[in-house]
Amino acid sequence: MAADVADTGVAAEELKQFIERIERLEEEKAGIAGDIKDVFAELKGRGFDAKAVRSILRIRKKDHAERQEEEAILELYMQALGMT
The missing domain is CATH 1.20.890 (cAMP-dependent Protein Kinase, Chain A)
Structure with a gap:
């Protein structure tokens, strides 16, 4: 399988697209985790x-x-x- 990726530009481009998609999702996940942390800080501030x-x-x-x-x-x- 790894040889297939190295041999064809199409497979390499597809792999690159998957990697970039995962990277974008990881960024979104980090942003959401930050939002959740903010909500917990707010609820603690309200005495919960x-x-x-x-x-x-x-x-x-x-x-x-x-x-x-x-x-x-x-x-x-x-x-x-x-x-x-």
């Missing part, structure tokens, strides 16, 4: 707990059944350790 908000975001990504199962296991473990 960033760690709690991050936990809520993680929980909201899970479906209801997965969340219920995780909560049941956590409760069981906490009971076993005398934490409830």
Whole structure:
């Protein structure tokens, strides 16, 4: 495969386009990460707990059944350790 890229200008140009596309997306990703950081700074400035908000975001990504199962296991473990 690598020989194909070196042998043909068309394949090399296509590879270059892929690389440039990935680079643009990486730049966008960095910009979005900066925006998210700014939002977290703003919510902290308003008195919200960033760690709690991050936990809520993680929980909201899970479906209801997965969340219920995780909560049941956590409760069981906490009971076993005398934490409830």
